[in-house]
Amino acid sequence: MVVVSFILVGVLLVIVQTTLCMPSPVWWLAPDFYYVLVGYLAYRLDLIRSLIILFPLGCTLDVLSGTVLGLHSILCFGGYFLLRFISAKLPVLESLYQIPLVATSFLAVSWCAHVIVSAFDKEVLLPWSWPLMMVRILLVGVFAFPLFRLFDMVRKLAQRNILPWNRLHLRVDNRRRRRSG
Amino acid sequence: MRKKLTRRKSDRYRLFRFVFLGGLLLTLTLIFLVSTLSSQRFGSLHKLVIETVGPVQKLFAAGGASISSFKNEYLDILQDVIKVREENKRLLKQLQETEGTLNRSREAMATNASLRRLLEFKNNLSRPTVGAAVIGKDPSTWFRSVIIDQGANRGIVKGNAVVNSEGVVGQIFTTSPNYAKVLLAIAPSSAIDVMLQKSRVRGMLKGNGTLTYRLEYILKTVDVAEGEHVVTAGYGGVFPTGVPVGVVSRIVHKPRGMFHEIEVTPSVDYQTLEHLLTIEQQDVSELKQVEQP
Numbered sequence: 001m002v003v004v005s006f007i008l009v010g011v012l013l014v015i016v017q018t019t020l021c022m023p024s025p026v027w028w029l030a031p032d033f034y035y036v037l038v039g040y041l042a043y044r045l046d047l048i049r050s051l052i053i054l055f056p057l058g059c060t061l062d063v064l065s066g067t068v069l070g071l072h073s074i075l076c077f078g079g080y081f082l083l084r085f086i087s088a089k090l091p092v093l094e095s096l097y098q099i100p101l102v103a104t105s106f107l108a109v110s111w112c113a114h115v116i117v118s119a120f121d122k123e124v125l126l127p128w129s130w131p132l133m134m135v136r137i138l139l140v141g142v143f144a145f146p147l148f149r150l151f152d153m154v155r156k157l158a159q160r161n162i163l164p165w166n167r168l169h170l171r172v173d174n175r176r177r178r179r180s181g
Numbered sequence: 182m183r184k185k186l187t188r189r190k191s192d193r194y195r196l197f198r199f200v201f202l203g204g205l206l207l208t209l210t211l212i213f214l215v216s217t218l219s220s221q222r223f224g225s226l227h228k229l230v231i232e233t234v235g236p237v238q239k240l241f242a243a244g245g246a247s248i249s250s251f252k253n254e255y256l257d258i259l260q261d262v263i264k265v266r267e268e269n270k271r272l273l274k275q276l277q278e279t280e281g282t283l284n285r286s287r288e289a290m291a292t293n294a295s296l297r298r299l300l301e302f303k304n305n306l307s308r309p310t311v312g313a314a315v316i317g318k319d320p321s322t323w324f325r326s327v328i329i330d331q332g333a334n335r336g337i338v339k340g341n342a343v344v345n346s347e348g349v350v351g352q353i354f355t356t357s358p359n360y361a362k363v364l365l366a367i368a369p370s371s372a373i374d375v376m377l378q379k380s381r382v383r384g385m386l387k388g389n390g391t392l393t394y395r396l397e398y399i400l401k402t403v404d405v406a407e408g409e410h411v412v413t414a415g416y417g418g419v420f421p422t423g424v425p426v427g428v429v430s431r432i433v434h435k436p437r438g439m440f441h442e443i444e445v446t447p448s449v450d451y452q453t454l455e456h457l458l459t460i461e462q463q464d465v466s467e468l469k470q471v472e473q474p
Contacts, residue, residue, distance in 0.1 A: 024451060
């Protein structure tokens with residue numbers, strides 16, 4: 001249920017990003033909601049479930065954005081593993097670095113991806129723009145906190161049992177009762 | 182004994198006085214009534230009565246008028262205020278509805294005007310076209326593309342030209358049965374064969390990612406002026422010849438190199454892309470003509 005919920009939330013965020021947040025094709029203030037989800041998954045969810053969520057997320061992004069298929073998937077997976085690795089290694093309190101690290105890792109992963117793709121074909125991507133990327137990082141940082149809260153809420157709701165499986169569970173005899181025989 | 186006698190005398194006197202006065206009053210009343218009814222004259226007594234009662238009546242009448250005016254001024258105003266509030270609510274609701282209708286009709290008029298221009302443009306084209314609306318835009322900082330709501334089911338294939346009433350927008354990059362991705366002409370990976378309308382010199386139009394194009398491969402020997410119109414050359418059968426692309430906005434003169442560095446301002450307003458036309462490629466339409474008997 002958590003996996004399905006987060007896949008839906010991720011796809012919805014991408015749709016919002018490509019429609020409501022983009023009044024024109026050259027608009028540059030569109031927040032990268034999807035990367036906040038990547039950060040959340042890296043911090044809060046286990047590896048298997050995160051990977052299952054990241055596959056459709058990256059695929060949706062590749063379909064709706066850009067002309068190099070797989071680039072957004074690389075960004076998602078790269079960002080996920082980078083954040084997971086760093087958060088496992090850092091000794092300081094998690095809440096102190098969570099949001100800044102999401103934003104910083106976005107910059108690092110984006111820069112790496114840009115360098116790699118530009119090395120193969122220079123004219124596929126727009127030139128790297130530091131001011132623009134700084135704005136995008138700032139937007140990721142700004143939206144990280146409210147989105148983390150939203151994701152927490154989604155996870156709580158998803159973890160509730162809609163079907164009362166526990167009530168259907170066949171109860172065995174009381175294990176504390178003394179055996180008579 | 183004496184006291185008893187005195188009390189009896191007094192009682193008799195009182196009785197006599199009562200009977201006398203009652204009889205007198207009754208007699209006088211009878212005389213008054215008989216005389217009044219018989220003569221029908223507004224006598225002195227009547228005048229006295231009216232003069233006595235008149236001021237009181239006047240006072241009451243004035244009081245009544247004041248009460249009435251108070252009621253009119255204050256109590257009725259309160260009622261009016263309640264009525265006005267209800268009326269205000271009703272009018273406000275009516276205004277909102279009217280504004281909504283006005284906005285809708287304004288939007289419909291703008292859409293109508295845009296579609297009319299697109300239809301005129303379509304009628305001028307010789308090749309089959311498919312109308313489409315932009316439903317999504319690329320949010321990344323590295324690409325320039327949009328998603329449209331028509332796809333392969335309507336005959337759209339990769340490479341089809343995409344235009345609007347103002348000119349060239351881009352080319353179809355990928356398609357699915359009902360949707361397609363358009364690579365905008367301002368994308369860095371876009372390249373379109375164009376020519377300068379006046380000199381008929383051909384060049385290659387490339388995107389910058391910004392709201393300008395870069396016109397390449399125009400020899401320095403060619404005389405180019407700012408403000409000159411750039412149109413599609415029609416090579417390769419993707420774009421029809423003569424579709425507006427933009428206007429030369431800047432020419433950089435460099436001592437080295439064989440070619441001009443020319444900046445072109447698009448004829449299309451990329452910030453307001455809504456309705457587009459995809460133009461079928463020439464070879465595909467020709468093939469269809471061949472197939473038809």
